[in-house]
Amino acid sequence: xxxxxxxxxxxxxxxxxxxxxxxxxxxxxxxxxxxxxxxxxxxxxxxxxxxxxxxxxxxxxxxxxxxxxxxxxxxxxxxxxxxxxxxxxxxxxxxxxxxxxxxxxxxxxxxxxxxxxxxxxxxxxxxxxxxxxxxxxxxxxxxxxxxxxxxxxxxxxxxxxxxxxxxxxxxxxxxxxxxxxxxxxxxxxxxxxxxxxxxxxxxxxxxxxxxxxxxxxxxxxxxxxxxxxxxxx
Numbered sequence: 001x002x003x004x005x006x007x008x009x010x011x012x013x014x015x016x017x018x019x020x021x022x023x024x025x026x027x028x029x030x031x032x033x034x035x036x037x038x039x040x041x042x043x044x045x046x047x048x049x050x051x052x053x054x055x056x057x058x059x060x061x062x063x064x065x066x067x068x069x070x071x072x073x074x075x076x077x078x079x080x081x082x083x084x085x086x087x088x089x090x091x092x093x094x095x096x097x098x099x100x101x102x103x104x105x106x107x108x109x110x111x112x113x114x115x116x117x118x119x120x121x122x123x124x125x126x127x128x129x130x131x132x133x134x135x136x137x138x139x140x141x142x143x144x145x146x147x148x149x150x151x152x153x154x155x156x157x158x159x160x161x162x163x164x165x166x167x168x169x170x171x172x173x174x175x176x177x178x179x180x181x182x183x184x185x186x187x188x189x190x191x192x193x194x195x196x197x198x199x200x201x202x203x204x205x206x207x208x209x210x211x212x213x214x215x216x217x218x219x220x221x222x223x224x225x226x227x228x229x230x231x232x233x
Contacts, residue, residue: 023046023073026073026075027044031044031066031069031070033069036061036065037069039057040055040058041056043055049076049078052082053079054083054084057085058091059087060152061146063083067083071207071210073206075205077206078206085153087152092150098124098150099120101148105144106119106141111140116130116132117129124153126148126151126154126155128141128156128157129158130159131161132159132161133160135160135218138158141158142156160224162223169192169195169197169221170190172220173190173197174190177190180215181211187201188201188229195224196222197216197217197219197225197226198226200228212227213229
């Protein structure tokens with residue numbers, strides 16, 4: 001880990017002391033283990049097993065990594081990522097420069113469908129628009145932009161409109177979930193109406209919930225996933 005990293009834990013007084021202490025301790029250690037975090041100054045607050053992250057990082061991928069680490073902790077019901085991105089002077093860029101770089105990036109990335117992504121930037125915050133056929137295309141565009149030097153945040157408003165008929169979407173979603181790395185995919189119930197999939201059941205962590213949603217969204221014929229999964233514990 002980088003020598004300048006610091007993490008402080010705050011706890012709301014109304015929270016059960018034992019539960020809050022355990023959740024905070026686990027989040028604290030997961031943040032310390034995250035290799036993408038270096039010179040970060042992070043604060044962890046817990047209320048009703050909802051984790052709020054605040055503080056500062058030096059680039060947007062570090063903010064994403066902090067949120068991802070907190071979501072891996074068992075028992076966390078939700079994560080509010082309020083970490084601020086404070087860019088070092090050499091990484092600061094004008095919005096016009098960022099727009100040009102972002103358009104070149106999405107146009108040259110083999111995983112991003114060319115010519116279908118719109119980019120708007122205000123004060124380093126990127127808004128993505130457009131229409132793609134797959135959830136994977138939407139996520140690939142966001143992932144590419146996240147790593148662009150000078151970006152402070154990303155809002156993904158890209159619409160997914162599959163060309164594959166949704167007639168057998170439920171069977172496809174169930175098949176995708178069974179092939180996934182989820183430890184107990186059989187505990188997830190699936191309902192599909194049109195191109196929308198509803199997931200119900202229980203998972204062990206937010207990270208498992210994210211994986212289930214991503215797996216279902218990647219099934220042919222699925223344009224949108226409604227997540228009604230509960231976090232066990």
